[in-house]
Amino acid sequence: MCGIVGIVGRAPVAPLIVDALKRLEYRGYDSAGVATIDHGRLGRRRAEGKLVNLERRLADEPLDGTIGIGHTRWATHGVPNETNAHPHFSGDVAIVHNGIIENFAELRAALIADGYEFSSQTDTEVVAHLVTRELKKELPPVEAAHAALRELEGAFALAIMFRGEEDLIIGARNGPPLAVGHGEGEMYLGSDAIALAPFTNAITYLEDGDWAVIHRDGMEIFDIDGNRVERQKRQSVGTSYLVDKGNYRHFMEKEIHEQPEVVSHTLAHYLDFTTGAAKPFETPFDFAAIDRLSVSACGTAYLAGLVGKYWFERYARLPVDIDVASEFRYREMPLSQKSAALFISQSGETADTLASLRYCRREGVPISAIVNVRESTIARESDGIFPTLAGPEIGVASTKAFTCQLSVLASLAVRAAAARGTITREGEAALVRQLSETPKLINQALKLAPQIEKLARELSLYKDVLYLGRDTSYPLALEGALKLKEISYIHAEGYAAGELKHGPIALIDEKMPVIVIAPHDRIFDKTVSNMQEVAARGGKIILITDAEGARHATVETLDTIIVPDAPEIAAPIVHALPIQMLAYYTAVFMGTDVDQPRNLAKSVTVE
Ligand code: M6R
Numbered sequence: 001m002c003g004i005v006g007i008v009g010r011a012p013v014a015p016l017i018v019d020a021l022k023r024l025e026y027r028g029y030d031s032a033g034v035a036t037i038d039h040g041r042l043g044r045r046r047a048e049g050k051l052v053n054l055e056r057r058l059a060d061e062p063l064d065g066t067i068g069i070g071h072t073r074w075a076t077h078g079v080p081n082e083t084n085a086h087p088h089f090s091g092d093v094a095i096v097h098n099g100i101i102e103n104f105a106e107l108r109a110a111l112i113a114d115g116y117e118f119s120s121q122t123d124t125e126v127v128a129h130l131v132t133r134e135l136k137k138e139l140p141p142v143e144a145a146h147a148a149l150r151e152l153e154g155a156f157a158l159a160i161m162f163r164g165e166e167d168l169i170i171g172a173r174n175g176p177p178l179a180v181g182h183g184e185g186e187m188y189l190g191s192d193a194i195a196l197a198p199f200t201n202a203i204t205y206l207e208d209g210d211w212a213v214i215h216r217d218g219m220e221i222f223d224i225d226g227n228r229v230e231r232q233k234r235q236s237v238g239t240s241y242l243v244d245k246g247n248y249r250h251f252m253e254k255e256i257h258e259q260p261e262v263v264s265h266t267l268a269h270y271l272d273f274t275t276g277a278a279k280p281f282e283t284p285f286d287f288a289a290i291d292r293l294s295v296s297a298c299g300t301a302y303l304a305g306l307v308g309k310y311w312f313e314r315y316a317r318l319p320v321d322i323d324v325a326s327e328f329r330y331r332e333m334p335l336s337q338k339s340a341a342l343f344i345s346q347s348g349e350t351a352d353t354l355a356s357l358r359y360c361r362r363e364g365v366p367i368s369a370i371v372n373v374r375e376s377t378i379a380r381e382s383d384g385i386f387p388t389l390a391g392p393e394i395g396v397a398s399t400k401a402f403t404c405q406l407s408v409l410a411s412l413a414v415r416a417a418a419a420r421g422t423i424t425r426e427g428e429a430a431l432v433r434q435l436s437e438t439p440k441l442i443n444q445a446l447k448l449a450p451q452i453e454k455l456a457r458e459l460s461l462y463k464d465v466l467y468l469g470r471d472t473s474y475p476l477a478l479e480g481a482l483k484l485k486e487i488s489y490i491h492a493e494g495y496a497a498g499e500l501k502h503g504p505i506a507l508i509d510e511k512m513p514v515i516v517i518a519p520h521d522r523i524f525d526k527t528v529s530n531m532q533e534v535a536a537r538g539g540k541i542i543l544i545t546d547a548e549g550a551r552h553a554t555v556e557t558l559d560t561i562i563v564p565d566a567p568e569i570a571a572p573i574v575h576a577l578p579i580q581m582l583a584y585y586t587a588v589f590m591g592t593d594v595d596q597p598r599n600l601a602k603s604v605t606v607e
Pocket of ligand 1: 482602
C-alpha cells in the first residue's frame, strides 16, 4: 500500500519525485523518502510521518541528481520510523518497495549467514541485499536485479537504482500496480498514472511477473524468465492537478457535499430519465441468462454490494452471493457457468478484490467491475466495467464513492429486473423516476449538518456505539459503525436489528448509545420493537428515520434525525448522508486526522 516513484530525468529530480509522492500519499503516510544519484554519489533523505516532514528535510538538506527514486510508506514490517523508511540501501543498490516479500524471513536468515547486516526491520531490505549479493558475483546490474527477483515470493512493486549507473532504473511488478511513463528524453515509474500525470500521459502498465529496464531514451520489458515482452502504451486520462479542499476543512467534508452532483452524474450515466428506462449500456453478460451473481469487495465497497444484494434479489429476483474478498479468494467457491461475477472497488487496486477477480477468471465466468478509477488493474482485467462518476476521492473514509456505488447497483438492479421480466415497463419507469429524485433528496439531507454536528459533540463523549438496521439499513448500520471507528477511533459495531436479542443486547446500558437506522419501510414496526427492547434496558437511542418513521416511533430517543422522505429504492442512498456526517463531525470533535486516520491507507494493495 506504499507509493513508489522513479525518474530518469534531465533536471534535478528530487522536487519532481516529491510532487509525484504527493499524489500517492493516499497509499500510505507513515514515512517518506527520496534517493538520488548525483555525480556518482548515492544520497537519500527520509522522514517519519507525512510527506510534509520529508519536504522540510529536503528544504534544509537538498538533494541534487537527475535520477532518483521515492517512496511513501504504509508500514507492514517494522514500525513507522525513519530507519524503516524507504529507500533502503545495500552497498551500491538503492531500492523502494510496495508490497510484502513473503519469504523474507528465510531470505534474511540466509543473508545474515552470508554476513549481511540489516539496518531496518523491513522485508524490503532483503531485496537490496539480494541484489548486492548478485553484483558481488560480478553480474552486471540488470542481470543482478533479475537474479534477485527470481528469489522473491509475495507481492511487490519495486524500483531499483545503482550507484555508478546514472541512466538506469529497474522496475518490477508482481501484484501491486506499477506504471512506466514515457517522456521526451526522460522516463518515469510510478504506482499509478496519476502520480506521473504532471510529467506524461503516455503510460505502459507492467503486468504481473514483468520487470522493466528503464533508461532516459526508452525501456524494455521482460518476463520473469528473461524473455522480452511487449506491453501496450496507452494515453492515460489521469488528472494532472492535485485536487484541493476548496473552502472545506477536510477532503471528507468536501466529498460529502459533492454527493448530490456526483450521484446525479452517475445515475444519469445509467438511466434515461426522459424515457424512464435503464440505458442499454454494455454488460459482459446477459442479465436474463444468468442464474446467480457473485459479488466480492472489501470494506465500504463490500457494504455497497450488500445493499445491492437486497436490490437484485427484490427487484430482479436474481440470487446474489456476496463475500468480503479476503474470504472469497480462498474459499474455493464453485461457480456455475450460468453465473457472473461482479467486483466493487473505488481504487480498483485492492489486493483481495483483485485476487478474487482472478479466481473467477480461472473459473471461466464473465467478470465485471464497479470501479471509480477507470485505468486501475481491476478495470483493466474485467470483461466490462461500470464506472462510478465520483471523481477523485481523497479522504481515506469512503463517502461519495459509496453513494455512487449504490447508484450504479440500483441502476443495474433496475436493468436486470427489466431484462428478466420481473418488473413491467411501468414498474421500470417508476423505479427510474424514484431514483431520479435521489440527488435532490441528498441535497436536502445535507441541511441536517447543524443538528448532526450538535449530536456529534455528545457522541464524541462515548467509548462504544452500536448501530442497528434491518433490510437495506442493515448494511448501512455496518457502514455507520465502520465510518465512525475508522475516523473517530470510537469503538462501534453494526448489527442486523433482529440479531440484537441473540447477543449484543447484553451490552446495552446508558454508556452505549444505539444508533438505529429505520426509514418507514415494510419492516419498520419490527425495528421499533427492537428499539423498545433497547429502551427497556436503559439504552439511549439515536434514531435516523424519515418524517413518517418519526411519527410512528413510539419510543423515547436521545435525538431523532429526520431525513427527507425517500422512495424505497433511494432510501439507502439518502440515509447514508447522516451516517457519514455523524462520523465526520464526531471525528472533528475528537481532533483526529480525519482525512488520513492513523494506521489506514486509501488503497489497500497488500493482503
Ligand atoms: O478501493 P476499494 O473500494 O477497493 O477499497 C475498499 C476498502 O479498503 C475501503 O472501502 C475502506 O473500507 C474505506 N476506508 C472505508 O471508508
